[in-house]
Amino acid sequence: MNAVSTKPAAEPAVVSRPALAALPKPSRIVPFIAQVVPPLMVLALLGVGWEYLASGPNATLPPPSKVWVDARDLIVDPFFDRGGLDKGLFWHLLASLQRVALGFALSAVVGVGLGMLIGSSPFFMRGLDPIFQVLRTVPPLAWLPLSLAAFREAQPSAIFVIFITAIWPIIINTAVGVLNVPQDYRNVAAVIRLRGLAFFWKIVLPAAAPYIFTGLKIGIGLSWLAIIAAEMLIGGVGIGFFIWDAWNSSNLSDIIVALIYVGLVGFMLDKVVALAGRIATRGTQAS
């Protein structure tokens, strides 16, 4: 009681308050350094270790210094184009990315559609799920001969391999998302008599979106895995065939540079889909 009564009773607090000292602003550079320094240090250490291990007389793989000397053109200028297959890595990556974009877009559309179908219909779930469960375990490259036979051309065959690789996680995750639409939302829809397509569009799709994007994220990763392998076999412009070609002409340094690019692009693809997912599903996770 004492503590309370010492306060001036009905005085407006704003008037008599002295201005507060400005709080020290949190540094923005320190957390940034803390983020960036460890990977750089580890990278440097790995580079040194690699240099040391690959410099011996019996080393089978080139050390970083030799990669730099051998593949300097490739590293500094990814955009050159001397015709035929003699192009910078950018062009090879672009060709591969185009195939992935096409195949992945197809599998996203078909996969989400099929996932919605089996997620909302017990009949189709029972009918199709066992088939999907078997087919999804078939390795991507096993589809290639069949698709070459069917399409009789390299380009559509490669796109089909991407499609068939990426579609399974998209179907399965979409179906799980549809099955997991909370009963509460279904009740709300029932009370306002939201049915059919409108129900799908306004309730099921947004509610399942986080699951769908999980499927898409897995799908894009698998696509990128599959395209490299498929291109090794079908030839033409593309990062996969570039690696195979470099192996055939014993350009180990080129392979190493290409691998780093493949890794970086795969990482970027993952981040792009994740970002798209975050934008599309903002608000959905927390309620």
Next chain:
Amino acid sequence: MHPFLDITKLSIAFPKSPLPVLREVDLKIERGEYVAVIGHSGCGKSTLLNVVAGLLPATAGGVLLEGREISGPGPDRAVVFQNHSLLPWLTCYENVALAVDQTLKGEMSKKQRHDWVLENLALVHMTAAKDKRPNEISGGMKQRIGIARALAMRPKVLLLDEPFGALDALTRAHLQDQVMEIHARLKTTVIMITHDVDEAVLLSDRIVMLTNGPNATVGEILTVDLERPRDRLKLAADPRFVAARTAVLEFLHSRHANPALQAA
């Protein structure tokens, strides 16, 4: 003349249980009446509400609204769900607008519907937060949006399923006052499920007390004879309020004590 809402010999059994949850519930509700249904957990209060809402089918017996049998859910029996059930990807405005656009499309122009959404948001004092998403507002605010959404459907009966159960005591009191105010203004017929005795006595015209489940049924109906508007502070010491409160407590804790607690 039929009663406005007529529940007749309503029994509800779930496929896997040998005994029905509710057996032969009879309840007649007049237009504009505020009825609370109270009982221990598991007595089938929410089940009863879901049947009136049309979300669950009746096993036997039925529910008539204005002489017509209820089959399936509809906006004439809008529900305020216990966990608010707002769609998290829509803003508060959009949540109400979805219901309004869906249920009143034939009757109102686009402009009228927009105004109607705003009017209902204003009714629950949520105009300021209309462009926020549900995860950006408090539990009490979410429940207010839920109430606005239900009222915006212009329901014949408003069904409240433990609407304040998940809220802290102060927020709950505040919302109860708002609901009383709205009820006084719109004269909506309300069925409210609750397990809060004070809430039931304060808000309702009649309190329906259910016996323990399974085989639960209406044990007693108490008419709360208190004039409106009601003021929670003045009523706290009012002998009629205390008597009603005691009667409900007596029913719940002495004659029909919670079987789960007794066993423990």
